[in-house]
Every structure is written in structure tokens, then in C-alpha cells.
Amino acid sequence: MAISQQELKQQVAQAAVEYILPLLQANDVVGVGTGSTADLFIDELAQYKHLFRAAAASSERSAQRLAKHGIQVLDLNDVESMPVYVDGADEINALRQMLKGGGGALTREKIVASVAERFVCIADESKVVDALGAFKLPIEVLPMAVASVSRAMSKLGGVAHIREGFITDNGNPIIDVAGFSVKDARELEQRINNIPGVVCCGFFALSPATVALIATQDGVKTL
Ligand code: 5RP
Numbered sequence: 001m002a003i004s005q006q007e008l009k010q011q012v013a014q015a016a017v018e019y020i021l022p023l024l025q026a027n028d029v030v031g032v033g034t035g036s037t038a039d040l041f042i043d044e045l046a047q048y049k050h051l052f053r054a055a056a057a058s059s060e061r062s063a064q065r066l067a068k069h070g071i072q073v074l075d076l077n078d079v080e081s082m083p084v085y086v087d088g089a090d091e092i093n094a095l096r097q098m099l100k101g102g103g104g105a106l107t108r109e110k111i112v113a114s115v116a117e118r119f120v121c122i123a124d125e126s127k128v129v130d131a132l133g134a135f136k137l138p139i140e141v142l143p144m145a146v147a148s149v150s151r152a153m154s155k156l157g158g159v160a161h162i163r164e165g166f167i168t169d170n171g172n173p174i175i176d177v178a179g180f181s182v183k184d185a186r187e188l189e190q191r192i193n194n195i196p197g198v199v200c201c202g203f204f205a206l207s208p209a210t211v212a213l214i215a216t217q218d219g220v221k222t223l
Helices: 005-023 036-051 060-068 106-115 143-155 185-193
Strands: 029-032 054-057 084-087 119-124 137-141 159-162 174-178 198-201 211-216 219-222
Touching (some): 005 036, 005 084, 005 119, 005 211, 005 219, 029 036, 029 106, 036 119, 054 060, 054 106, 084 106, 106 137, 106 198, 143 174, 185 198
Parallel strands (some): 029 054, 029 084, 084 119, 119 211
Antiparallel strands (some): 137 174, 137 198, 211 219
């Protein structure tokens, strides 16, 4: 019988904890991502909270979950470095470039990840793609730039829709852009970053994951 997606997420969450424990020292801070896979990782990590100092979270949601487990959550301004950041992805390719932001936490995810020495991506096999872009690209924008950034996206060949009823932890809307056929995610990420009003786009290609743990029907594989 096939292993369900939920079980695969659980397996990869456990594998991530086993992967990072040897990297951690007593005074270390762990970077923690956002989403259903990250939630499972937090629950696993909690069993080992005596082995590290604290966490830095990429969302209020994850911060609350960490705190419920009794894990101290630090303001990122008080964290100089972290050995590791662990997070899920909506898509990941063979270069470990990712498309993220389905949960809307992309900006804080990119910021927290930038402080860590390694980005460990955890995902089930449904997230592995040949080319990024089938999943709609989330872009966090300043409120006054929703229309102008959406027009810029249509010039790049995408179709943008505002995410209804959603505001990020930073107080901004998100537009989701469909229809990109992505040949060079690094180039597209750079172009989108340069559009006035864009806070952050969901491509994580300029800084891809250091390693990806992918849960498959045949066990957790390393990419
Ligand atoms: C949130 C994200 C998540 O990592 C991404 O959406 C994957 O989520 P899940 O683990 O629930 O499939 O980028 O902003």
C-alpha cells in the first residue's frame, strides 16, 4: 500500500531532526521554517530541545508552535549566526532551487535562511519538479503596488491574482502569478526583485537549498 503524503511529511520531519542533531551545539540557534512539513519538524525537534539554545522562526505561526513546546524563540536581530535553517517547499528542482510561499511566509523565510550556514529543505516527493513554475509564484508586495506589480508580471508572461483575504505577518498582500515557463529561475528571481514595490518573490534560486531531504515511497533520499 502506498505511503500517504502525510506519512511522507512525518518521515522527512524525523529525518531532518536526525540530520541536524550532529550539527548542533548547546549554544546554537535553529532556524525554523513555515508550513505543514515545518510544523511536523517542530514537533520532532521539541524532543531534543535540551540540545540547543533557542530557535528563530520565519512566521508567527511557527513561533507560536515552538513556544508551545517550550522552545525559546529569539528575535532575529539577536541572532548572529545559525548552523542550520530547516523549511519545506512548494517545488524543488534538481539544482535545489525552490519555489516557496504557498503559506505566505516567503519574506521572513528568505531572511531567516540568509542568516543560516545551511538551508535544509524537507519535502515529500510530490514537490520535486523538472522546472519551477507549475505552482503559482507568490510575491509579497507593498499594498500600493498590487496593480503595478501585477502589470509588470503580465509583461513577463504571467497572470497575477491577489491572494484574497490574506495579509502577511509583515502587513502586506500577496499576489500569486500563474503561467511562467521558467528556464532560468535565478534570472527571473533577480528581475522580479528589481521591480519597485516587490518585497520578496517566492523563487529561492539565487540562494538554493544546501541539501534537500525528500521523502519517497522508497525511503528518504538526499538531493
Ligand atoms: C510557506 C512555504 C512552505 O514551505 C511551503 O508552502 C510548503 O508547505 P507545506 O510543507 O505545507 O507543503 O513556503 O510560505
